Amino acid sequence: xxxxxxxxxxxxxxxxxxxxxxxxxxxxxxxxxxxxxxxxxxxxxxxxxxxxxxxxxxxxxxxxxxxxxxxxxxxxxxxxxxxxxxxxxxxxxxxxxxxxxxxxxxxxxxxxxxxxxxxxxxxxxxxxxxxxxxxxxxxxxxxxxxxxxxxxxxxxxxxxxxxxxxxxxxxxxxxxxxxxxxxxxxxxxxxxxxxxxxxxxxxxxxxxxxxxxxxxxxxxxxxxxxxxxxxxxxxxxxxxxxxxxxxxxxxxxxxxxxxxxxxx
Amino acid sequence: xxxxxxxxxxxxxxxxxxxxxxxxxxxxxxxxxxxxxxxxxxxxxxxxxxxxxxxxxxxxxxxxxxxxxxxxxxxxxxxxxxxxxxxxxxxxxxxxxxxxxxxxxxxxxxxxxxxxxxxxxxxxxxxxxxxxxxxxxxxxxxxxxxxxxxxxxxxxxxxxxxxxxxxxxxxxxxxxxxxxxxxxxxxxxxxxxxxxxxxxxxxxxxxxxxxxxxxxxxxxxxxxxxxxxxxxxxxxxxxxxxxxxxxxxxxxxxxxxxxxxxxx
Numbered sequence: 001x002x003x004x005x006x007x008x009x010x011x012x013x014x015x016x017x018x019x020x021x022x023x024x025x026x027x028x029x030x031x032x033x034x035x036x037x038x039x040x041x042x043x044x045x046x047x048x049x050x051x052x053x054x055x056x057x058x059x060x061x062x063x064x065x066x067x068x069x070x071x072x073x074x075x076x077x078x079x080x081x082x083x084x085x086x087x088x089x090x091x092x093x094x095x096x097x098x099x100x101x102x103x104x105x106x107x108x109x110x111x112x113x114x115x116x117x118x119x120x121x122x123x124x125x126x127x128x129x130x131x132x133x134x135x136x137x138x139x140x141x142x143x144x145x146x147x148x149x150x151x152x153x154x155x156x157x158x159x160x161x162x163x164x165x166x167x168x169x170x171x172x173x174x175x176x177x178x179x180x181x182x183x184x185x186x187x188x189x190x191x192x193x194x195x196x197x198x199x200x201x202x203x204x205x206x207x208x209x210x211x212x213x214x215x216x217x218x219x220x221x222x223x224x225x226x227x228x229x230x231x232x233x234x235x236x237x238x239x240x241x242x243x244x245x246x247x248x249x250x251x252x253x254x255x256x257x258x259x260x261x262x263x264x
Numbered sequence: 265x266x267x268x269x270x271x272x273x274x275x276x277x278x279x280x281x282x283x284x285x286x287x288x289x290x291x292x293x294x295x296x297x298x299x300x301x302x303x304x305x306x307x308x309x310x311x312x313x314x315x316x317x318x319x320x321x322x323x324x325x326x327x328x329x330x331x332x333x334x335x336x337x338x339x340x341x342x343x344x345x346x347x348x349x350x351x352x353x354x355x356x357x358x359x360x361x362x363x364x365x366x367x368x369x370x371x372x373x374x375x376x377x378x379x380x381x382x383x384x385x386x387x388x389x390x391x392x393x394x395x396x397x398x399x400x401x402x403x404x405x406x407x408x409x410x411x412x413x414x415x416x417x418x419x420x421x422x423x424x425x426x427x428x429x430x431x432x433x434x435x436x437x438x439x440x441x442x443x444x445x446x447x448x449x450x451x452x453x454x455x456x457x458x459x460x461x462x463x464x465x466x467x468x469x470x471x472x473x474x475x476x477x478x479x480x481x482x483x484x485x486x487x488x489x490x491x492x493x494x495x496x497x498x499x500x501x502x503x504x505x506x507x508x509x510x511x512x513x514x515x516x517x518x519x520x521x522x523x524x525x526x527x528x
Contacts, residue, residue, distance in 0.1 A: 059477065064343075084474065100350060102352075104325060114499065117495070119431070197381070210320065217500070233382050235377050237376070238375070255521075259479050
């Protein structure tokens with residue numbers, strides 16, 4: 001079975017540390033590549049370069065909008081250690097740098113994910129089929145059609161001009177075509193939900209990500225992810241957004257943080 | 265007045281994008297530079313290179329221990345935008361790369377820090393003078409002597425073999441010599457406290473930082489910082505640690521997250 005996500009994140013090595021790729025149409029927000037899709041794409045090249053499977057920690061800075069089309073990714077292994085490989089990368093589009101990245105890759109299946117001390121719990125959500133699909137009540141766009149995202153009914157107000165007042169968005173994440181969720185898919189999920197600040201009164205518009213960091217904590221068990229995103233400190237012209245992604249067995253598979261620019 | 269921290273983070277430009285510096289003795293944990301000190305040092309060179317004052321978001325990967333001695337920092341402005349400059353950097357010690365960094369610099373005083381939506385509050389701490397100094401009951405080491413850190417009395421158990429059972433450390437942060445707290449000092453504070461996982465039963469030893477990201481949210485008002493650090497998901501062989509730093513006026517000046525390796 002071939003899945004759309006695998007085509008969309010395909011990379012081919014063209015020289016030492018240089019990868020050609022194509023930003024696919026249909027993984028966008030209003031015409032530009034979604035930040036999680038861009039992270040999965042660049043991580044795919046970084047993974048190929050370091051030959052370790054999982055980004056234990058990965059940080060991207062987004063410098064320019066990224067429309068569909070050919071891109072070049074350069075990736076350099078700065079250090080290959082016993083457990084981790086540190087890799088830096090950049091993505092060029094149309095002659096300019098659109099993304100810079102820094103990551104440490106390791107092997108989650110080797111390190112295990114036995115909980116030592118876990119104070120958090122997965123978000124409480126109605127069953128998958130009882131949550132409205134993202135796109136209900138909102139104009140559907142590229143990325144939404146690729147995914148089977150379901151939002152907590154209490155958190156959909158942003159889409160209809162009735163924000164909940166809580167800077168929070170919870171929901172389920174899966175692919176529309178049923179693709180299993182590996183590490184790269186979890187990176188996509190890390191930035192697929194609408195910004196929680198849109199559920200604050202009077203906040204509308206585009207919340208561009210300045211920087212996004214994902215910590216992968218475990219290999220995901222099969223099934224949709226339970227996700228929660230919150231912005232607890234919205235201050236000045238920036239918001240920090242925290243997310244947690246949990247698998248069907250109740251294990252935390254990723255912690256996510258980004259800083260974004262508030263809409264004017 | 266000249267302060268020890270300013271000497272310790274001094275950098276001199278030796279060529280385009282190249283800075284010489286000296287890792288000073290006495291800002292260490294058991295002989296190696298503290299991660300926050302190293303962050304302030306490399307940020308100082310990055311700031312000089314981009315000529316913008318504040319790291320709005322800065323990420324470091326720590327590849328090797330960093331003993332005192334001469335280092336070379338290379339810094340490159342990847343993009344100079346209207347509000348932010350994106351800078352990447354690396355620090356070489358003894359011919360090898362010890363740190364790689366990625367940051368976006370801006371101007372916190374220009375963007376302001378009016379709270380839009382702040383759900384968190386500063387940690388409740390006994391008054392500064394009623395909190396025990398870090399080092400009480402523990403072997404004092406380099407960094408501790410440079411600082412006037414006070415820990416919440418409930419959180420000091422790690423130092424005496426009676427961990428609290430809560431993966432949390434709260435306390436006050438100030439310099440021993442009274443240096444004011446600017447952006448670079450806040451980076452130091454971001455990694456100056458003992459790892460909260462040491463307050464879990466049976467966890468002892470060294471918790472090396474793999475990656476540390478600091479988001480600066482406001483210019484700090486004068487006075488010591490109120491700080492709280494917690495590890496809510498300790499799983500497999502890694503822990504993620506979250507911190508918040510608050511100033512004397514009750515404003516959140518920084519949010520901090522790192523991933524570290526659990527002691528064996």
